Amino acid sequence: MIRPIVHSRIILRRPAEPATPDDAPFGQDLLDTLAAHADECVGMAANMVGVSKAVIVFHDEKRGKDVLMYNPRIVQETGPYETAEGCLSLSGQRTVTRYRRIRCSYCKQRCYTIGY
Numbered sequence: 483m484i485r486p487i488v489h490s491r492i493i494l495r496r497p498a499e500p501a502t503p504d505d506a507p508f509g510q511d512l513l514d515t516l517a518a519h520a521d522e523c524v525g526m527a528a529n530m531v532g533v534s535k536a537v538i539v540f541h542d543e544k545r546g547k548d549v550l551m552y553n554p555r556i557v558q559e560t561g562p563y564e565t566a567e568g569c570l571s572l573s574g575q576r577t578v579t580r581y582r583r584i585r586c587s588y589c590k591q592r593c594y595t596i597g598y
Contacts, residue, residue, distance in 0.1 A: 483510075483511045483514055484511075484514050484515050484518045485511050485512075485514075485515045485531035485532070486531065486532075487515075487519075487530060487531065487570045487571055488529070488530055488531060488532045488571055489571055489572070493529065493532055493534075494529050494530070494571055494572075496529065496534040497534065498527075498528065498529060498534050498535055498536040498537075499534055499535055499536065500535075500536055500553050501535045501536050501537050501552040501553050501589070505535055505537060505552065506552075508528070508533060508535070508537065509537060509539070509550045509552065511531070512526065512528060512531065512537060512538075512539045512550065513539055513548055513550055515531055516539050516540075516541070516548060517548070519570060520541070522570065523570050524540060524541045524543075525538065525539060525540030525541065526538070526539060526540075526570065529571075530569075530570060530571045536552065536553045536554065537550070537551070537552050537553075538550075538551050538554055539551070550590070551586065551588035551589070551590075552588060552589040552590070553588055553589050554586050554587070554588040555586060555587050555588065556584050556585070556586055557585050557586065557587050558583075558584065558585035559581040559583070559584045559585075560581060560582060560583045560584075561581055561582030561583055562579050562580070562581050562582075563579070563580060563581070563582065564577055564578070564579055564580075565577070565578060565580055566578070
């Protein structure tokens with residue numbers, strides 16, 4: 483199901499709660515919503531559609547597919563660089579620090595052990 487994009491800063495600022503196995507169906511909604519905005523977006527977090535859970539999805543250009551992560555956590559980062567990027571939930575662009583490579587720990591769909 484394609485969900486509407488949230489623009490409320492109050493909702494966007496809410497801390498994300500850990501995802502649980504009950505959140506697995508929501509992952510498909512996030513994938514559907516990213517696909518619907520593929521021409522203007524390469525990734526999104528659950529809060530962008532009003533869900534305060536630690537779930538993200540992004541398009542992995544190298545593999546040519548979308549990747550869904552529950553409870554992602556960056557464990558290693560190398561090659562920092564500055565860039566400007568936009569967000570579907572916010573107007574305009576912002577300068578951000580990104581990394582050429584990151585390593586993440588996360589749970590895949592239907593992950594029953596939540597943790598790192």
